[in-house]
Amino acid sequence: MFDFDVPLFPEQASTFAPQVDALYFFALAVTAFFTLGIFVAVIYLFVRYRRRDEDEYGDPIHGSVALEIAWSVIPFIITMVMFGWGAHVFLVGMTTPEDAREYLATGKQWMWKFQHPEGHREINTLHVPVGEKVKLTMTSEDVIHSFFVPAFRVKQDVLPGRYTQVWFEATKPGAYHLFCTEYCGAEHSQMIGTVYVLEQDEYQEWLSGGIVGSSPVASGQELFAQYACNTCHEQDGNRRGPSLHEIAGAEVQLADGRTVERDENYLREAILNPAAKLVAGYSNLMPTYQGQISDEGVGHLIAYIKSLDTVAHETEASDDTEAVASLD
Amino acid sequence: MARSMTLTPDATPEPEMPKEHYLNASHGLKSWLLTTDHKRIGILYLVSVSVFFLLGGIYAGLIRLELVTPEGDLFQPDTYNRVFTMHAILMIFFFLVPSIPATLGNFLLPLMIGAKDVAFPKLNLASWYMYLIGATLTMVALFAGGVDTGWTFYTPFSTTYSNSYVTTVAIGIFVNGFSSIFTGVNFLVTIHRMRAPGMTWFRLPLFVWAHYATSLIMVLGTPVLAITLLLVGFERMFGLGFFDPALGGDPVLFQHLFWFYSHPAVYIMILPSMGVISEIISAFTRKPIFGYKLIAFSSLGIAVIGFLVWGHHLFVSSQSIYAGLIFSFLTMLVAVPSAIKVFNWSATLYRGSIAYTTPMFYALGFLGLFTIGGLTGLMLGTLGLDIHMHDTYFVVAHFHYIMVGGALMGYLGGMHFWWPKIFGRIVGGFWPHLSALLVFVGFNLTFFPQFVLGYLGMPRRYHVYPDEFQVLHVLSTAGATVLALGYAMPVFYFVWSLKYGKVAGDNPWGAVGLEWETTSPPPLHNFESMPVVDFDAYQYHQPKPHSQGKPATAPSAS
Numbered sequence: 001m002f003d004f005d006v007p008l009f010p011e012q013a014s015t016f017a018p019q020v021d022a023l024y025f026f027a028l029a030v031t032a033f034f035t036l037g038i039f040v041a042v043i044y045l046f047v048r049y050r051r052r053d054e055d056e057y058g059d060p061i062h063g064s065v066a067l068e069i070a071w072s073v074i075p076f077i078i079t080m081v082m083f084g085w086g087a088h089v090f091l092v093g094m095t096t097p098e099d100a101r102e103y104l105a106t107g108k109q110w111m112w113k114f115q116h117p118e119g120h121r122e123i124n125t126l127h128v129p130v131g132e133k134v135k136l137t138m139t140s141e142d143v144i145h146s147f148f149v150p151a152f153r154v155k156q157d158v159l160p161g162r163y164t165q166v167w168f169e170a171t172k173p174g175a176y177h178l179f180c181t182e183y184c185g186a187e188h189s190q191m192i193g194t195v196y197v198l199e200q201d202e203y204q205e206w207l208s209g210g211i212v213g214s215s216p217v218a219s220g221q222e223l224f225a226q227y228a229c230n231t232c233h234e235q236d237g238n239r240r241g242p243s244l245h246e247i248a249g250a251e252v253q254l255a256d257g258r259t260v261e262r263d264e265n266y267l268r269e270a271i272l273n274p275a276a277k278l279v280a281g282y283s284n285l286m287p288t289y290q291g292q293i294s295d296e297g298v299g300h301l302i303a304y305i306k307s308l309d310t311v312a313h314e315t316e317a318s319d320d321t322e323a324v325a326s327l328d
Numbered sequence: 329m330a331r332s333m334t335l336t337p338d339a340t341p342e343p344e345m346p347k348e349h350y351l352n353a354s355h356g357l358k359s360w361l362l363t364t365d366h367k368r369i370g371i372l373y374l375v376s377v378s379v380f381f382l383l384g385g386i387y388a389g390l391i392r393l394e395l396v397t398p399e400g401d402l403f404q405p406d407t408y409n410r411v412f413t414m415h416a417i418l419m420i421f422f423f424l425v426p427s428i429p430a431t432l433g434n435f436l437l438p439l440m441i442g443a444k445d446v447a448f449p450k451l452n453l454a455s456w457y458m459y460l461i462g463a464t465l466t467m468v469a470l471f472a473g474g475v476d477t478g479w480t481f482y483t484p485f486s487t488t489y490s491n492s493y494v495t496t497v498a499i500g501i502f503v504n505g506f507s508s509i510f511t512g513v514n515f516l517v518t519i520h521r522m523r524a525p526g527m528t529w530f531r532l533p534l535f536v537w538a539h540y541a542t543s544l545i546m547v548l549g550t551p552v553l554a555i556t557l558l559l560v561g562f563e564r565m566f567g568l569g570f571f572d573p574a575l576g577g578d579p580v581l582f583q584h585l586f587w588f589y590s591h592p593a594v595y596i597m598i599l600p601s602m603g604v605i606s607e608i609i610s611a612f613t614r615k616p617i618f619g620y621k622l623i624a625f626s627s628l629g630i631a632v633i634g635f636l637v638w639g640h641h642l643f644v645s646s647q648s649i650y651a652g653l654i655f656s657f658l659t660m661l662v663a664v665p666s667a668i669k670v671f672n673w674s675a676t677l678y679r680g681s682i683a684y685t686t687p688m689f690y691a692l693g694f695l696g697l698f699t700i701g702g703l704t705g706l707m708l709g710t711l712g713l714d715i716h717m718h719d720t721y722f723v724v725a726h727f728h729y730i731m732v733g734g735a736l737m738g739y740l741g742g743m744h745f746w747w748p749k750i751f752g753r754i755v756g757g758f759w760p761h762l763s764a765l766l767v768f769v770g771f772n773l774t775f776f777p778q779f780v781l782g783y784l785g786m787p788r789r790y791h792v793y794p795d796e797f798q799v800l801h802v803l804s805t806a807g808a809t810v811l812a813l814g815y816a817m818p819v820f821y822f823v824w825s826l827k828y829g830k831v832a833g834d835n836p837w838g839a840v841g842l843e844w845e846t847t848s849p850p851p852l853h854n855f856e857s858m859p860v861v862d863f864d865a866y867q868y869h870q871p872k873p874h875s876q877g878k879p880a881t882a883p884s885a886s
Contacts, residue, residue, distance in 0.1 A: 006780075006799045006800065007780075007784055007796055007797075007799075007800075008780055008784075009783070009784070010783065010784045010785050019712070020712055020713065020715070020716050023710065023712050023713055024707075024713055024716075024783070027706070027707045027710060027713060028707075030703065030706075031700070031703040031704065031706075031707070034699065034703060035696075035699050035700055035703065038670060038674060038695060038696065038699045039696055039699075041674055042674055042677065042692060042695055042696070045674070045677035045678055045680075045682075046677060046682055046692065049613070049677060049678070049679060049680045049681065049682050050682050050684065051614075051681045051682055051683045051684075052681075056614070056681040057614045057615065057681055057868050057869060058613045058614045058615025058679060058680035058681045058868060059615060059679040059680075060615060060616060060868070060869045061615065061616070061618060061678070061679060062616050062618070062619075062620065063618050063619035063620065063621075063622070063672075064618075064619075064675075067671075067675065068619050068622050068668065068671075068672070071667060071668060071671040072622075072664055072667075072668055075663055075664050075667040075668075076661075076664050079660035079661075079663045079664070079706060080660065082660065082706060082707075082710045083656055083657055083660045083710065083711075085710070085712065086656060086709075086710030086711040086712040086713060086714075087653055087656065087711050087712070088712065089711065089712025089713075089715075090643075090649070090652065090653075090656075090711030090712045090714075090715065091649070092712075093712065093715050094649050094652075109489070142484075142489060143482075143484055143485040143488075143489050144482060144483075144484075144485065144579055146644065146719060148719075148785070148787065150716070150784065150785025151785075153715065153716040154715065154716075155644050155715050155716065155718055155719075156644050156646075157644050157645045157646055159573075159579060159580070159645075159646055160484065160572075160573045160574065160579065161573025161574070161579075162573070162646065164646045177785060177794060179785065179787045179790075180787070181718070181719040181720065181787040181788070182482070182719060183409075183477075183478050183480075183482065183485070183788070183789045184485060185409075185476070185485060185489060185490070186405045186406045186409065186476070187405055188405075188409070188789060188790070188791070189400075189405070189787075189789070189790035189791040189792045189793065190405075190792065
């Protein structure tokens, strides 16, 4: 890849990467400035004031309030610039855009499993289109892992028992390293993969080849029917449980007065531990589905429930997935 | 270089070893194993931590050897994981945390404040035994097959999935924690209650201030680590669900508890080293430390703010974004007292009378390496950068610059500085100078390439890695061999000096401070009579203070 050259800088292949790198170069400049400054000053003083006579003493200088204030305030200001800039970049990286293609990802000792919105499954490879926002909703089947693509400058821990998200928009077709960066046991360093960024037409071609399972949304709908969730969660609401349209939306009003964000982690808890966060106006009737539905199944159910949002809340019919359309 | 060794100007008659001192006050193994003399306990610790430094170093060598090639051709993956875990556990818990406080701190603290011993001499001995018991348990686990969780013991890997001796090591570290707590309590009470008459708080050497701050962290932080490891043990043994979500626990809770101790623990390692540097720089510039009070307060500042930054290890762990913002902000604040110290030390050189001695070379090395370590820490505390750098070799390089470049340089510098006081023999000249140079050059060769590796994306704790990282790994390993040579040399010349070294005399460096006013080695009870202090620390300009022999008066007021 790099022949014999010593690589010094990683490839930039996402919209996020240049933002991180700009900050990096600023921090590098600050570091170089102070390091060289200290080195030069210390070496100069070390030579200039070397002891020339055994009886020689240093001058009795006890300090200087002005200087000490200066070198307290200046570092403070510089760190605040770094903090502010860093926080800005962090918020960009951590705020998942709404209009992203949503993939499901699962980490397990020692492999990465991915599922495309159309249902394609991959292990240790991930194909994504260039120039399109991609979001991964991730969970782990065992220990903590971490999803890291150096060329995209993104990283997010992947935890058992909850969902985390990472997003990126690739800017350059190519093949990029995917590393697990949370130590996860014997084959940690083999929990690696490749992210292939394809041109739009190549990606469509890739999608059309290969065996396609059902999409997460469709699988979720099947599970919804299989477990007869509609007995209580009917569209129009028979008041035993909140209708899915009722709990669709950004926030849920709970029985204990709290309002919580209705994200993937909330829905997961509502399925596995329904009593924990009861929706206002309903009693605690729902049994737990812990141990009955697989982790993957829970992911599919959530995908299905979220797909209802799009139907219910968007004025224009959604066009991002065929699966959603097929529900109507 | 010829004038490098600064002997007392008035050393016309060759100094002689004192007839009676703590080393020959009693004889036999029992007189050492049951001693309550803080000086002897310091030496017991010196021997023990040296053994663990050697062991930890061997593990470091094995890691560097494995990483010469991208393939995993030296070890099985499982073995490699145990090797890096043991390297960290031995180096952190059994070398770095006790290194300066338990050896130099134990030896010097009572001497510096003019006390006969620490406040609780028996507790001091108990601390060493706790250390030994903890170390023994850890070694038992090591010989039984080791532990493969990394020193961070992240759950649920450590509680549910790891098939290694996690519980034994956790108990070992739990017990060892008490040695830290005992030392911390002892130092705090000693500094509060046992200062000689006239030794007010602002006459204390900065070494003592640094140890005061360190002891606060030891006493307040270590119990949290102990409890956390106990919970890990309970979850492993009895299936109590604290951390494993499959049992209803929260794996991130573990990270909060673990780093609540383990981040301040970094300051346990670096603060005493900063204290050493203050003493060395003042002694070899023969002038007061620039901004004494600010350096003293910045030690306390680092200790206090250090307790509020643990969340910067969790920026990408799923911790809330707002928590991330607060922890990043607080992390930035730690940079300020650290920067003040570096600037003040550098400013102390101005118009000094600088002697070219081995301790001074180590102190200069510390200044350079700590500056790089601190500034790269600032990068990691910057939220937007940490996303990319977290858990890569950038982190590995950064904390080695702090812990090895900072803490270890201070430890070695301090050893060279106070060796004549501890054993009454001079160590100096060509070989010690060379070792300081080799350590500095070798260290940078080893760890600088790791910054580059880290930004390229090389993850930590990888046994095999992609080919394009190889050149930098080879460079790093080459540097490690130079570093190993630099570390090996002191073993020989220190031991050699015990018998053949030039006799030091009371104050071979011409330094001020109570420890230099007694004999080298000091007598059993430190001073012939209780010293009375009527001078500030680092007073190089008044006629040399003569406090010895003055009758003890009223105990210190503050």
